[in-house]
Amino acid sequence: MMNPDTNRKILCVGVNYRPHIEEMGREIPEHPVVFVRFPGSLVNAGEAMLRPRVSEQYDFEGELAIVIGKAARHVSRADAYDYVGGYCCFMDGSVRDWQRHTGQFTAGKNFERSGAIGPMVPAAQIQDPTALELTTRVNGKVMQRGRISELVFDIPALVEYCSTFTELRPGDIIATGTPGGVGAARKPPVWLRDGDTVEVEISGLGVLSNPVRDE
Numbered sequence: 001m002m003n004p005d006t007n008r009k010i011l012c013v014g015v016n017y018r019p020h021i022e023e024m025g026r027e028i029p030e031h032p033v034v035f036v037r038f039p040g041s042l043v044n045a046g047e048a049m050l051r052p053r054v055s056e057q058y059d060f061e062g063e064l065a066i067v068i069g070k071a072a073r074h075v076s077r078a079d080a081y082d083y084v085g086g087y088c089c090f091m092d093g094s095v096r097d098w099q100r101h102t103g104q105f106t107a108g109k110n111f112e113r114s115g116a117i118g119p120m121v122p123a124a125q126i127q128d129p130t131a132l133e134l135t136t137r138v139n140g141k142v143m144q145r146g147r148i149s150e151l152v153f154d155i156p157a158l159v160e161y162c163s164t165f166t167e168l169r170p171g172d173i174i175a176t177g178t179p180g181g182v183g184a185a186r187k188p189p190v191w192l193r194d195g196d197t198v199e200v201e202i203s204g205l206g207v208l209s210n211p212v213r214d215e
Helices: 018-023 077-083 155-165
Strands: 010-014 033-037 042-044 049-051 062-068 084-091 115-117 133-138 141-147 173-175 197-202 206-214
Touching: 062 133, 062 155, 062 197, 077 084, 077 155, 084 197, 084 206, 115 206, 155 173
Parallel strands: 010 173, 042 115, 049 206
Antiparallel strands: 010 033, 062 084, 062 173, 084 115, 133 141, 133 197, 197 206
16 A cells, blocks of 8 residues: 655656657657646555546546655666656556646546555566566456566656756656557547446556546
8 A cells, every 4th residue: 555645746747658749649748748646536456446527428447656765866877777666557647638638637536536556566576577568458358468678768867857947856756658549539439437347457566456436
């Protein structure tokens, strides 16, 4: 279980896999697309995520998240892994219509209990995070597959970039982005509903599994 520290920074990176960039009709960004999630928008493994009552467009995004292990400021990419304390599965639940209200992602990414995280595996147990594979399933059906090696901005680049504009502290989280296959890009779209179960599995980290309930 993750420590529910309300002072933790949760930085998320959007459009960071080429297949997802293409399916969403975006361009490869020049810099990491960083947005913020609030601690109250996440639940732990096994807890129910809430589909907001104001939207029918509640989407899934499986991701790898890194957990900062020690204070980091102006970290070079060469030293970045020294500041990673652990890794965990992350479900960046997205309320698509609210996400598209403006050019900022904040509203659509911060509904209460709309995402999930955990549990953390210490970084020392993961020899090569670029070799990890990610799979997202909804009700047992595979919806997303990706390799961490396919990130546009890799883990060292993200630690370097984020530690330049803010001090990263122990327990802070950086979610690294989602592969292709999200519900919004499917024809017809696939939205999460009450009673669904979302699983984010990353090789070496285990499975983050959460039920979906209506708010």
